[in-house]
Amino acid sequence: PIELRDFVDSFDSEKLGVYLDIGNLIGYQQYPPHWVELLGPRIKRVQIKDYRENFDWTGNFSFCDLGTGDVPWQETIKSLKQIDYKSTVIAEMLPWDETLLARTSSAMDALFDF
Template identity: 40%
Template structure:
């Protein structure tokens, strides 16, 4: 497996180069870059703009196996507002091109959120329709769309998650699985076995249920929460997963933030048996 870390694990204000160099210094093999509303990589970026980061990663010695964005929270691909959804879909299309340009194999997508005004069945049907269409763009780019469950009140079980991917039935629409996100309502090793080879990328986070489910404060440093890491690794090995495992540690420490990167690296080595 490829030991990676998310762009979001570093202090705000650090450049991509600074984050890359710190990741390398603390023993990571890869970094997950992100498409932001403002900054070095945005929806206005062009594929040719990405060569700078490809060269940078090559010089530093890092891989770029995945790309993510948080813009789906503001501009979801599915939802009650067609104008917002149209922008969200366009961001996904653009980002697939950016992901291809850096050589990433998977682009993370949170499809949308079920709300009081946007029902679960509507979200399900829209998700199937939208991602059947986007699957063609993903295949053309050669980049998997990795759908992820992120406390969005949608796709709440591994059976449903696997089912919707199968119903979409597009080879380039698969799963981006976050180990920590499912702790409040499931067991990550069970999700892994049920999703199986639909999983194209993995996030490592930890969560402590005693702090309270449904609160961001429940996310803790790796090995400090309730994720059954031995069972998770056994399940990943059982399904033959050998892709990136990306630590997504948020927020960064307010003081001496490099200590979070160092601690995360050491914990990942323990989890990965290195």
């Protein structure tokens, strides 16, 4: 996150920012709250999903419902509040089924109270 922060800052423009994909950070064994804290106001949009690591020694991750995977949601949301993030949060949820939208909406309501 330090390199990304410095890269964005090097342009000295309010028009340039970061579209932060919280779920993908887990896939790279990163800690999302750390990224949020370091990038701060440079974060223009947030995309969320949840992953669960497959414990078969392959290092692969599988999509799962929000709040049921390995993303540290409580800490991540706390850090978003600390930087006063008030823009959109976009959910990327796979695989599709007829109940996915309702489950995702309920999970987002439970996770985000701002």
